Amino acid sequence: MKRYVPQPILSLVLLVTWVMLSNRVGPGEVLAGALFGLGIPHLTRAFWPGLRLARPLLVAQYISALLRDIAVANLEVALLVLGPKKRIKPAFVRYPLELKNEFATIVLASTISLTPGTVTVDVDLKGRALLIHCLNAPDPAALVQRIRRKYETPLKEILP
Known part of the structure; x- marks a missing residue:
């Protein structure tokens, strides 16, 4: 799963942010938000440190x-x-x-x-x-x- 969605929280935040900025909840907006939410973390993968959250x-x-x-x-x-x-x-x-x-x-x-x-x-x-x-x-x-x-x-x- 980590291979397809390397930053799940970021992906969700990007999806929700895109839908909120679009000011509509339609299939096109959700699809675009999902593409951004999945694409941007892949494109920026090299910049994310290997974080380990203790709590x-x-x-x-x-x-x-x-x-x-x-x-x-x-x-x-x-x-x-x-x-x-x-x-x-x-x-x-x-x-x-x-x-x-x-x-x-x-x-x-x-x-x-x-x-x-x-x-x-x-x-x-x-x-x-x-x-x-x-x-x-x-x-x-x-x-x-x-x-x-x-x-x-x-x-x-x-x-x-």
Whole structure:
């Protein structure tokens, strides 16, 4: 089965996304979505690392927590930007990594960049650190602890 559908979740996501973008559920849309869902994973097979998820159910929790954090961060950034400018305390924060898995490190860097108000500026794999720019970081140590607790610790369990 893996030979025909190398990335089943990606295939399903592509199919559903295509049907949603088409704004119709007809045989043509479903067929086109299925072709994209089966074709794109085959064309991009060389780019996918051989992932081994130690706790696949934790992925759903991770994604739901990330989506919730993105929504909350959007509101916080809006209040910061629309409020008095003196409240904003931007900072560059060096984040020491505990992750050993290179792919997990990239997922963490992307997670940080997806969250409004923070962006990963540099990934130093040799020095095992990320450089993060934060729109409002009155306490950089608290930011490091929050990222470690909410994102890095679950990633260590998901991608050992």
